Amino acid sequence: MPEPKEPIDPNEAIDPNQAIAPTSGFGGGMDLAATDAETLEKPPGEEQEGGPSAKPRSLWSDAWRDLRRNPIFIISALIILFLVFISIWPGTIATQDPLAANLAKAQDGPAPGHPFGFDNQGRDVYTRVVYGARASVTVGVCATAGVVILGSVLGGLAGFFGGWWDAVLSRISDVFFGIPVVLGGLVFLSVVTNSTVWPVVGFMVLLGWPQIARIARGSVITARQNDYVQAARALGAGNSRMLVRHIAPNAVAPVIVVGTIALGTYIALEATLSYLGVGLKPPTVSWGIDISDASNEIRNAPHMLLWPAGALSLTVLAFIMLGDAVRDALDPKLR
Amino acid sequence: MTEPLTREPASRKPILQVRNLVKHFPLTRGILFKKEIGAVKAVDGISFDLYAGETLGIVGESGCGKSTVAKLLMNLEQATSGEVFYKGEDITRLSGRALKAVRRNIQMVFQDPYTSLNPRMTVGDIIGEPFDIHPEVAPKGDRRARVRELLDVVGLNPEYINRYPHQFSGGQRQRIGIARGLALNPEIIICDEPVSALDVSVQAQVVNLMEKLQDEFGLSYVFIAHDLSIVRHISDRVGVMYLGRMAEIGTDTEIYEHPTHPYTQALLSAVPVPDPQARERRERIILTGDVPSPANPPSGCRFRTRCWKAEERCAQETPLLAVPSVFAGSDSPAAHESACHFAAEKDVVGSASVDAA
Numbered sequence: 052m053p054e055p056k057e058p059i060d061p062n063e064a065i066d067p068n069q070a071i072a073p074t075s076g077f078g079g080g081m082d083l084a085a086t087d088a089e090t091l092e093k094p095p096g097e098e099q100e101g102g103p104s105a106k107p108r109s110l111w112s113d114a115w116r117d118l119r120r121n122p123i124f125i126i127s128a129l130i131i132l133f134l135v136f137i138s139i140w141p142g143t144i145a146t147q148d149p150l151a152a153n154l155a156k157a158q159d160g161p162a163p164g165h166p167f168g169f170d171n172q173g174r175d176v177y178t179r180v181v182y183g184a185r186a187s188v189t190v191g192v193c194a195t196a197g198v199v200i201l202g203s204v205l206g207g208l209a210g211f212f213g214g215w216w217d218a219v220l221s222r223i224s225d226v227f228f229g230i231p232v233v234l235g236g237l238v239f240l241s242v243v244t245n246s247t248v249w250p251v252v253g254f255m256v257l258l259g260w261p262q263i264a265r266i267a268r269g270s271v272i273t274a275r276q277n278d279y280v281q282a283a284r285a286l287g288a289g290n291s292r293m294l295v296r297h298i299a300p301n302a303v304a305p306v307i308v309v310g311t312i313a314l315g316t317y318i319a320l321e322a323t324l325s326y327l328g329v330g331l332k333p334p335t336v337s338w339g340i341d342i343s344d345a346s347n348e349i350r351n352a353p354h355m356l357l358w359p360a361g362a363l364s365l366t367v368l369a370f371i372m373l374g375d376a377v378r379d380a381l382d383p384k385l386r
Numbered sequence: 387m388t389e390p391l392t393r394e395p396a397s398r399k400p401i402l403q404v405r406n407l408v409k410h411f412p413l414t415r416g417i418l419f420k421k422e423i424g425a426v427k428a429v430d431g432i433s434f435d436l437y438a439g440e441t442l443g444i445v446g447e448s449g450c451g452k453s454t455v456a457k458l459l460m461n462l463e464q465a466t467s468g469e470v471f472y473k474g475e476d477i478t479r480l481s482g483r484a485l486k487a488v489r490r491n492i493q494m495v496f497q498d499p500y501t502s503l504n505p506r507m508t509v510g511d512i513i514g515e516p517f518d519i520h521p522e523v524a525p526k527g528d529r530r531a532r533v534r535e536l537l538d539v540v541g542l543n544p545e546y547i548n549r550y551p552h553q554f555s556g557g558q559r560q561r562i563g564i565a566r567g568l569a570l571n572p573e574i575i576i577c578d579e580p581v582s583a584l585d586v587s588v589q590a591q592v593v594n595l596m597e598k599l600q601d602e603f604g605l606s607y608v609f610i611a612h613d614l615s616i617v618r619h620i621s622d623r624v625g626v627m628y629l630g631r632m633a634e635i636g637t638d639t640e641i642y643e644h645p646t647h648p649y650t651q652a653l654l655s656a657v658p659v660p661d662p663q664a665r666e667r668r669e670r671i672i673l674t675g676d677v678p679s680p681a682n683p684p685s686g687c688r689f690r691t692r693c694w695k696a697e698e699r700c701a702q703e704t705p706l707l708a709v710p711s712v713f714a715g716s717d718s719p720a721a722h723e724s725a726c727h728f729a730a731e732k733d734v735v736g737s738a739s740v741d742a743a
Binding site for chain 2: 108109110113277278279281282283284285286287288292296297300301381382383384
C-alpha cells in the first residue's frame with residue numbers, strides 16, 4: 052500500500068509535483084500529446100513499487116529482496132548452512148568416533164544406534180558421513196572459490212583489455228588445459244607430505260582456473276561490446292567503474308553456473324585423488340575416501356557407497372540451486 | 387534556461403572544428419606477432435565546423451564512416467590523425483582529467499536503445515550515473531531530484547525511477563538515453579542514428595523532443611542518420627558522406643534543393659516521393675555497382691567508380707571539398723562546398739516534394 056505512505060515518508064524530502072514544476076512549462080506542447088499517452092501507459096510487471104515515495108533501489112538490493120522470497124534459495128541456503136554447521140561442530144549430531152573400528156561388524160547393514168550401517172573396517176557410516184563433511188565441503192568450497200576468483204579475474208581482465216595480455220594469458224591457459232588432471236595430480240601431490248586439504252585445494256585451483264578464465268573472458272568480451280559500456284566511457288567513467296558497474300554484473304551469470312557445477316566435480320576429484328593415494332590420506336575422514344573405498348564393494352554392501360554419495364549429491368545440488376537462484380535474481384528480466 | 391538562439395550562421399562562432407580527421411583500422415595477420423597488412427580507411431580526411439545552437443546532419447550509406455565519425459568526436463576511438471577542436475582545444479590528444487572535463491560538454495545519444503542502457507541498472511541509476519562520475523555537477527542529496535527532473539524533461543513519468551530498462555518501450559528507452567546525455571548539461575550532443583531503431587510514429591516524437599530540448603538548452607547537435615527526410619527536418623546544415631570522405635556540405639536548402647555533387651543527387655533521387663504524379667515525372671538515378679571496399683578505395687574521387695560523369699581527371703586528381711569554381715562568387719544556393727570536379731546543379735527531387743518530408 053504505497054499511497055498512504057506518501058505524506059509521512061521521511062525519505063521523500065521533495066514533493067515530486069514540486070520538483071517537476073519548474074520544468075513542466077514545456078511538457079505540454081502539441082507535439083508531445085502522443086508522448087504523454089505513451090508514458091502514461093504502464094509497462095508490464097511490477098505494480099506500484101516504484102512509487103514516488105520508494106527508496107532508491109539498486110540491482111543488489113532488488114536481488115536480495117527477490118532472493119528472500121525465493122523458496123529455492125531458502126532451501127539451498129538452509130542445506131548449506133547445515134553443512135557448514137556440521138563441518139565445524141560434527142560432534143553435535145554424531146556422538147561416536149569416526150575412527151572406532153569393529154571388524155566383526157564389517158559391511159553390516161543398519162543396526163540400532165548405527166542407522167547407516169558399517170563400512171569395510173566396521174566403522175559407523177553415519178558418523179563418518181557427518182565427519183566427512185568437513186574435508187569434502189572445505190575442498191569443494193575452497194577449490195571453487197579459488198578457481199572462480201582467480202579464473203574470473205584473469206579471464207575478465209584478458210577479455211577487457213585484450214591485446215598482448217589476452218594473447219599471453221590465453222596461451223598459458225591452453226598449457227594448463229593440456230595437463231591431464233589425474234596425471235598432474237600424481238606428479239604434483241606425490242611430492243607433498245602435508246596431509247591436510249590445502250595441497251589438494253591448491254592443485255585444483257592450479258589446474259581448474261583456465262576453465263573459468265575462458266568463460267569469463269568470453270562473457271566479458273560480449274558485455275564489453277554493448278553500447279552501455281561505450282556510453283559509460285563517453286560519460287568519463289574509468290576502467291574500474293566500467294568493469295564493476297557495467298561489465299561484471301552482465302558477465303557473471305555463466306561463471307556462476309559453471310562454478311556451481313564445478314563444485315561437485317571438485318569433491319568428486321578429491322575422491323579420485325584419494326583413491327589413487329595422492330589426495331587426502333587416512334586418518335582424515337572425507338566423503339571422497341569413503342566413496343572410493345566403497346565403490347569396490349558396491350554389490351556386497353551398497354549402503355557403504357550410497358550414504359556418502361548421497362551426501363555429496365545433496366551438497367552439489369544445494370550449491371547448484373543456490374547459484375541458479377542468485378543468477379536469476381541478478382537478472383531483472385526474470386523477475 | 388538560455389535565451390533562444392538566432393539561427394543566423396554569420397553571428398555564430400564554431401563550437402567544434404573538425405580538421406582532416408582520419409581513422410584507419412589496421413588489418414592484421416598472425417596471432418601473437420601481428421603483422422599489419424593494410425587498413426580499413428573508415429574515415430579519411432573529414433573537415434567540418436559545428437556552430438553553437440545548430441544541428442549538423444550527416445548522411446550517407448551504411449559503412450561510409452558516419453558512426454566512426456561519431457566515435458571519434460566522442461574520443462571513443464583514437465583518431466589516426468587530424469584534429470577535433472572544442473573551443474580551440476584539440477580533444478583528440480587529451481586524456482585523463484582533461485578529457486573527462488571535456489566529456490561534460492560533449493555527450494552522445496546512441497543508435498540502439500536496447501543495448502545502450504545497462505539492463506541491470508535501474509533508470510534512476512542510469513540517469514544518475516553521470517552525477518556519480520562528475521560529482522561536482524550535483525550535490526549528493528540533490529541527485530534523485532535531478533534525475534526525476536530529467537525524466538520529466540524528456541517526457542517520462544518521474545515515478546518510473548526504480549524501473550529497469552526492459553520495462554520500457556523502444557521510444558521510452560531512447561528518452562532515457564537522451565536524459566542521460568542531458569544530465570551533465572552538455573553543449574554538444576552527438577546523435578548516432580538516434581531514431582533508426584524506432585518505429586516511424588515514435589521517430590517523430592523523439593525527433594520533436596530533441597528539437598524542443600535544443601531550443602530549451604541551447605544545444606548543438608551532430609545528427610547522424612541515413613534517413614534523409616528526418617535529417618532535413620531537424621538539421622540546419624547537412625553533410626553528405628561517401629566512403630570516408632565528405633562529398634558535399636551546406637545548408638539544408640542548398641543540399642536538398644540545389645545539390646551539386648552527383649552522389650548527393652543520386653541519394654536524393656532515392657527518397658520516396660509521396661505524390662504519385664510527381665513520382666512519375668521525377669528522374670530516378672540508379673547507381674550501378676557496390677560501394678568499393680574502404681580497405682582499398684579508388685584513387686582520386688572516391689565516387690568515380692559509380693559516377694556517370696567520371697572522366698580521366700577524376701582518377702588522377704582528388705577533388706577538394708570547396709565551393710566549385712563554376713559557382714564561385716555567385717549568390718545562388720548552389721554555391722556551397724562540394725567535392726566534385728564537374729559539380730552542376732540537377733533538380734532531382736522536384737523540390738516541392740521534399741517539403742512534405
